[in-house]
Amino acid sequence: MPEMIACFKWVIDEAYIRRGPEGELDLSSVNYKISEYDRNAIEEAVRLREAHGGSVIPVTVAAPEAAKGVKDALSRGGDRAFFIADEAFHDLEPSQTAAVLAEVIRSRIPHDLILCGEGSGDLYAQQVGPRLAEHLEIPCISFVQKLSIEQGRLIAERKVEEGLEVVAAPLPALVTVLPDINVPRIPGVKDTLAAAKKPFVTVKRDELSGKYEAHLATLLVRATQMERQCERFGTQPEDVARFLESLRKKGAIGQKGG
Amino acid sequence: MAGVWIFSERYEQLLELLNAGRRLARSMGTKLSAMSQLDPEKAATLFSHGADAVLVLPPLSENPSLDAFIPVIVAEVRKEDPDVFLLSATLRGRELAARIAARLNTGLCGNCIALEIDRDDGALRMERLVYGGAGLQAVTCSSRPAMASIPPGTFEPAPADGEGKGVVRTLPAPPPSAVQIIERKTKTSRGTDIAEARVVIGVGRGFEKEEDLHLAGELAEALGGEIGCTRPISAELHWLPEEVCIGLSGLQVKPDLYVGLGISGQIQHATGIRSSKWICAVNKDENAPIFAVADFGIVGDLYDVIPKLIAALKN
Numbered sequence: 264m265p266e267m268i269a270c271f272k273w274v275i276d277e278a279y280i281r282r283g284p285e286g287e288l289d290l291s292s293v294n295y296k297i298s299e300y301d302r303n304a305i306e307e308a309v310r311l312r313e314a315h316g317g318s319v320i321p322v323t324v325a326a327p328e329a330a331k332g333v334k335d336a337l338s339r340g341g342d343r344a345f346f347i348a349d350e351a352f353h354d355l356e357p358s359q360t361a362a363v364l365a366e367v368i369r370s371r372i373p374h375d376l377i378l379c380g381e382g383s384g385d386l387y388a389q390q391v392g393p394r395l396a397e398h399l400e401i402p403c404i405s406f407v408q409k410l411s412i413e414q415g416r417l418i419a420e421r422k423v424e425e426g427l428e429v430v431a432a433p434l435p436a437l438v439t440v441l442p443d444i445n446v447p448r449i450p451g452v453k454d455t456l457a458a459a460k461k462p463f464v465t466v467k468r469d470e471l472s473g474k475y476e477a478h479l480a481t482l483l484v485r486a487t488q489m490e491r492q493c494e495r496f497g498t499q500p501e502d503v504a505r506f507l508e509s510l511r512k513k514g515a516i517g518q519k520g521g
Numbered sequence: 522m523a524g525v526w527i528f529s530e531r532y533e534q535l536l537e538l539l540n541a542g543r544r545l546a547r548s549m550g551t552k553l554s555a556m557s558q559l560d561p562e563k564a565a566t567l568f569s570h571g572a573d574a575v576l577v578l579p580p581l582s583e584n585p586s587l588d589a590f591i592p593v594i595v596a597e598v599r600k601e602d603p604d605v606f607l608l609s610a611t612l613r614g615r616e617l618a619a620r621i622a623a624r625l626n627t628g629l630c631g632n633c634i635a636l637e638i639d640r641d642d643g644a645l646r647m648e649r650l651v652y653g654g655a656g657l658q659a660v661t662c663s664s665r666p667a668m669a670s671i672p673p674g675t676f677e678p679a680p681a682d683g684e685g686k687g688v689v690r691t692l693p694a695p696p697p698s699a700v701q702i703i704e705r706k707t708k709t710s711r712g713t714d715i716a717e718a719r720v721v722i723g724v725g726r727g728f729e730k731e732e733d734l735h736l737a738g739e740l741a742e743a744l745g746g747e748i749g750c751t752r753p754i755s756a757e758l759h760w761l762p763e764e765v766c767i768g769l770s771g772l773q774v775k776p777d778l779y780v781g782l783g784i785s786g787q788i789q790h791a792t793g794i795r796s797s798k799w800i801c802a803v804n805k806d807e808n809a810p811i812f813a814v815a816d817f818g819i820v821g822d823l824y825d826v827i828p829k830l831i832a833a834l835k836n
């Protein structure tokens with residue numbers, strides 16, 4: 264029965280990000296969430312468990328505040344979790360996250376399949392999954408939209424530029440999943456209560472032996488500009504006519520239609 | 522040996538990377554090497570587009586999974602020690618870039634949209650979007666080589682100028698990948714190019730049923746535009762093909778007029794329409810974020826508004 268690890272990231276909900284007066288990113292009133300596509304990864308692991316048995320282990324590398332995310336991941340169907348947490352794990356770059364995950368997974372978590380989202384909601388660097396597979400020296404299949412385990416092998420449909428490739432790989436293997444793969448269930452009250460009783464292991468920085476130095480230095484982060492007229496119109500025929508008139512005046516549409 | 526290296530599995534993207542790489546190589550006073558999977562004859566045309574050296578990966582007979590080449594590419598990079606290594610961020614390219622970077626123990630600027638050499642310190646400054654496009658991050662890389670994956674279409678293809686000649690070197694064939702390709706399904710492209718369209722109509726989840734998309738079609742016709750969509754419409758509902766998905770993980774469009782219908786305007790989509798000259802939106806929720814990034818918005822039900830727009834345009 265497959266042991267499955269679902270890696271997830273606790274990210275800023277970008278809907279709460281504002282642009283500050285100096286063009287900086289204003290993160291003062293943000294909320295956090297499990298990154299969108301990591302929810303698809305957890306969901307897919309849970310579905311595979313429903314089909315084949317085994318267990319689902321959510322794992323994250325994060326700052327201690329992400330404890331809420333661990334509960335959330337468990338409420339989405341994880342059996343037990345690993346929370347690799349330290350103050351030093353704020354703003355890790357993908358290479359560091361992947362290396363930390365690799366050390367913990369290699370030494371402590373038996374696995375047949377590792378699932379990651381195709382990219383995180385904050386950085387969307389799309390690196391942790393493939394880098395992790397390299398560290399563990401296991402096959403990597405990215406951008407997967409359909410997945411099954413057949414006779415101990417992984418069968419996956421991955422998206423490529425020209426269309427699709429159906430591929431097979433021996434286990435253990437790592438996949439990164441597209442949002443197309445499933446619709447994650449929304450945890451109910453019962454799931455949340457059950458999650459509170461599920462076990463999780465906290466791993467601290469000083470329990471790890473790697474150095475995990477950064478390769479990238481951030482020179483700046485600023486808000487992207489998007490300044491627009493923001494005029495609003497109603498739905499009465501005369502409003503619609505005024506709306507089109509505005510577009511004509513700007514030359515966005517021709518005198519007659521488009 | 523140093524230098525700037527590029528790799529893509531696709532010819533168009535090789536030309537785009539040659540353009541990006543040429544500029545870097547010039548300002549660094551170094552050479553530009555292109556690595557590809559082309560046959561040697563086609564690969565030789567890369568010289569006239571600016572490559573100083575051309576390397577080819579041999580065809581794989583048994584199992585064509587591109588990741589088989591990772592060990593060969595990594596060995597070559599270790600031997601030649603380039604300063605910069607650019608890969609095109611096709612789907613395969615993004616995976617390949619991350620795995621190569623891991624093996625080389627270096628940094629990678631994923632989905633890099635701009636890069637330049639700093640005049641003062643000579644460092645490579647690379648830019649990328651963060652937080653779904655709400656932010657722009659600039660980074661440098663302290664390890665060798667500095668790597669970046671660059672989305673297709675970010676740079677114009679390098680023109681053929683002059684009759685560059687050189688010797689194409691073929692790298693050794695690797696053992697096959699552990700990932701076995703069983704079947705390939707090629708999609709049929711519709712041939713519409715919304716990245717170049719003058720008017721783009723964006724379709725969002727505000728449409729209740731696939732049949733209702735004819736409304737968007739009629740408006741597109743009245744305005745002389747092409748139809749694009751949000752990611753849920755193509756990826757989850759499959760109402761429209763992936764090639765017309767607009768945004769962070771899809772296309773960047775730059776029409777004179779963009780009209781978003783039933784689109785909430787979350788940042789990952791808004792990022793893809795940023796370069797439009799004029800942005801319009803129809804949404805029944807007056808608080809929808811699309812109105813903050815639109816020039817002209819109609820607050821209303823698209824089923825009521827679109828027929829009125831079409832009627833008024835026909836008038």
Ligand SMILES: Cc1cc2nc3c(=O)[nH]c(=O)nc-3n(C[C@H](O)[C@H](O)[C@H](O)COP(=O)(O)OP(=O)(O)OC[C@H]3O[C@@H](n4cnc5c(N)ncnc54)[C@H](O)[C@@H]3O)c2cc1C
Binds near residue numbers: 751789809823
């Ligand atoms: C890493 C990452 C990458 C992503 N990349 C992309 C991307 O490239 N492109 C993209 O589009 N999305 C992308 N997304 C998804 C994005 O966050 C949004 O979920 C998506 O854009 C929402 O699509 P939508 O506006 O169609 O749907 P919704 O957000 O569900 O909005 C539907 C809107 O329709 C309105 N509406 C409903 N009924 C009516 C009606 N009758 N008349 C008028 N209005 C109506 C509603 O008020 C609502 O605002 C990405 C997400 C992540 C996490």
